[in-house]
Amino acid sequence: MTTNPFTLMRRARQWKDSVRADLSDLKAELDVLRDELTSAQTRIAELEAQRRADVRVPPGHIVWPLLTAPNNEAWPDRILIVRRGKTLRAITASQEQVQVQVLGLGGWSGDSIVAAIVAGQVTEFELAVLAADGTLGPWTARPAVLKHIATEPTLFRDALNAHAGVADDLQLVASDSEHAFEMTARLLKQTPDLIDFLAAGRKTAAGSVPAPFALPEYLPDFRVPAQPRRRSALFLHHSYYHFNNLAEGLKERGWDAMTVSLENPASPQQQFFHGEDLSLFHADPAQMQRQVAQFFKSVPERFEAMHFYGMGAAALFSDNMEAGQKNTKIPWDFMELRRHNLIIGNMPSGCIEGALPSSFFEVTDGVCSHCVWQLRPDICSEDRNAAWLARLDLVCDWVGLEGDWVTPERKTPRHVFGPAVTALSKDRWRPDLEVPDAFWIARAPDELLVYHAVGNYESRRDQGRDIKGTGAVLAAIDRLKAEGCPIRLFFATDLPSRDVRYYQVQADIVVDQLNYGRLGANARESLMLGRPVITSLKHGRGEKLPYLTEAPVQHADEATIYGELKALVNDPERRRRMSELSRAFALKWHTQEVCAARFETIIDRVRAGLPADPDNALGDVVRTEMLKKHAHA
Structure with a gap:
């Protein structure tokens, strides 16, 4: 039997009216409940106010x-x-x-x-x-x-x-x-x-x-202590060998100096490090936090200065570390150390720390176009770099550029332009270094050895971008070989940092980066070993830093490396002279004794409220910035 469609429509309307009536009743009940809740909340507020008023007038003598x-x-x-x-x-x-x-x-x-x-x-x-x-x-x-x-x-x-x-x-x-x-x-x-x-x-x-306040029993006392009677410095997080050598240099000057690491001993990054005085790592996160907190409590009483390394690592407690597109985590531990008048410094790892990409691109005439990180906003972007810059501004009393590019953000009274932390031992990196058998490089008697190195090689080359210029180095070597030149390339990548000097010292020529324009770790080490160095060395507009103008390296880029390398290969006397100048330059600027003396001077200048740079390399600019700062104070 087929149901009349009009009957279905009538029943549907009846059902709809019934549901609407039920909903109306429910809404009315909800309105009543809402009014009752509002009245209850009002009464609770009145009672709370009365309670506070009652408590506010207890017996006055108490x-x-x-x-x-x-x-x-x-x-x-x-x-x-x-x-x-x-x-x-x-x-x-x-x-x-x-x-x-x-x-x-x-x-x-x-x-x-x-x-x-x-x-x-x-x-x-x-x-x-x-x-x-x-x-x-x-x-x-x-x-x-x-x-x-x-x-x-x-x-x-x-x-x-x-x-x-x-x-x-x-x-x-x-x-x-x-x-x-x-x-x-x-x-x-x-x-x-x-x-x-x-x-x-x-x-x-x-x-x-937040840490360190989560463990109040390990907090330092409220009172800011007097400056330690013995000069003292804490070096936090690994920076290759720099902190180790600088600490040794400071100890020779009578300082109490200590290197501290949070790195997992099983981390693959350990190949780049040279050990530490104290490791606070523990496989159990809770136990590690207690260890860090216990050490943290002793810092204000023991140390007058601290220097740290690593983007995002402006903290002792991992919960306070951050290196994202914006700042959301307060570095509570570093701010507590600042409250105790600890002088905090930082060593940037490179261009992405403390400089905006737009500024860096302009100052370097577009060197960023050679870098793969320009394609990775998660690593290098205006927002991320600005966030880290703001963090450095918050926690740091001074920043050591170690000869890196001076962008507008880095042109302040708290920036030190020349070397202060990139310390080398003149004994461990000496021209007559004895090479263990395991590190000997086999070669023909008349063969010239060219050393070139890139860390994390695979991740730093992509889509034709090559900040080190390695492709041009390889092409130049192949071309010279084809011309009959007795030359051989030793290409080092991801070698343990402790062993690298044994390979470098055997080189007749060291070729470092061909695009970045500054002295990197490979160049500094090779100079201390007395090796002739070819690298890109460029000056910014109006920039006359003594450290860079004195560097005895042969400038080359990807376009000129073949010609410069060929000329040096064919001129043994020039190589000999460059070797002597290399060692002399490194002894002047990079020994742990020299860096320790500069570090001590910087700490004294910061403590006295002076511009941090002992050379005042950009004196006019720094003085102008300080005048502006005082004018707005």
Whole structure:
């Protein structure tokens, strides 16, 4: 039997009307529930306000010493307390000073504070007033506070819990981490002593305390120590052999110098390193964090200076490391060390650190077009480089360029243009170095050996891009061989760094990069070994750095390498003279003794508020920048 379509339509309308009526009833019920919820929330807010009001007026002889400002003029609306060891620090702010909320400050709970006092775990209480501009007044000792709290722990616990806390605005930490980074960074530079309160605020917002505050028992004391009686420096993360040699040079000058690594001993990167005084690595992440925290606690008391290497590695704790397109993680550990007046320096690994790609391209007349990283925005981009530049600006007192290109971003009073950290041992890299049998290169008696090296060779050449110019070197060697020249190439790639000097010292000629335009590690090592070096060496516009103008290398690029190499092959006397000049140049600029003396001078200059560069190589520019800085201060 077929159902009449009109009957179906009528039934459908009836069903639709019925559903609509049911939905209307549900909406009405929902509106009632929403009104009840609003009323309940309003009542809760009223009760909370009443509770705070009740707590705010406890017996005056108990709460008054804690909650009043040091000048006894006003009762604070907020009091935030943090703890390190046996000391409590509190900041207070009045009702009008909403920056406590906006800036995301936090504190320890009243329960934990009172429990520590009752247990006799704290002996000092210091109080400061937060001003409207986010600055702090002086810390004043309030010993009576501890006694008052111990007499009425329950009352004070409720009082502290009521007057502490942070605002809902802290959700911006999770929703807009980049803005939170900028806001927190500015505040830490302006008022370093707020660091504990900012870290506590992050716990409320993000649900966890950032390192090193996650392990409070390993935090240094609040008080900034006096400068260590013995000169001292910490070198953090591996930088080939540079830190090892510089530390040795400083020890010869009476310094306490130490190299520290977090690198996994099984990492393939270990082939580029020369060991360390202390490894903080542990296979168990939790145990490693405790080891790092325990060492971190000792740093402010032991060291006056720290130098680090590695993009993204501006931290001791891995949780604080970052090298992305934007900054979201505060380097809490480095900022704490800055609070203790530790002088922090950095050695860039190359062009992507502390320079914008657009600036670098312009200053170098387009050298980036030879580099594969220009095609990799995850490695080199305006945003990523700018983020790292901002991070260096935040944590560093000085940056050593070691002769690298000077872009506008690198032309500041805190930049050192010549060598200071790229130290070499004149004994380990000496022209008469004895070569172990395992490293001898077999060759004919009259054969000339040309050494050329590229680390991570496969990843640094692509789509015709070759920053080292290796293709041109190979072509030049093949062409000379075809002409009957007794020449042989030793091409080194990914050799253990400890062994490289045994191959370099056997070379008659060393050919380093042909595009970048500066002295790289291979060139510096070969110069110390007294080898004739061919490499690209170019000067920026208006740039007259003594280190570069004195370098006794033969300039060549991809277009000229064949001619320059052929001329040097056919001129043994010139090779001999270049060898002598190479060694003399390296002894002047790169021995660990010379670099240690320059490093010491730089630390003294930074401590005195002077431009970091001991040569003041760009003096006019630096003076101009300093005048601008003081004009805006």
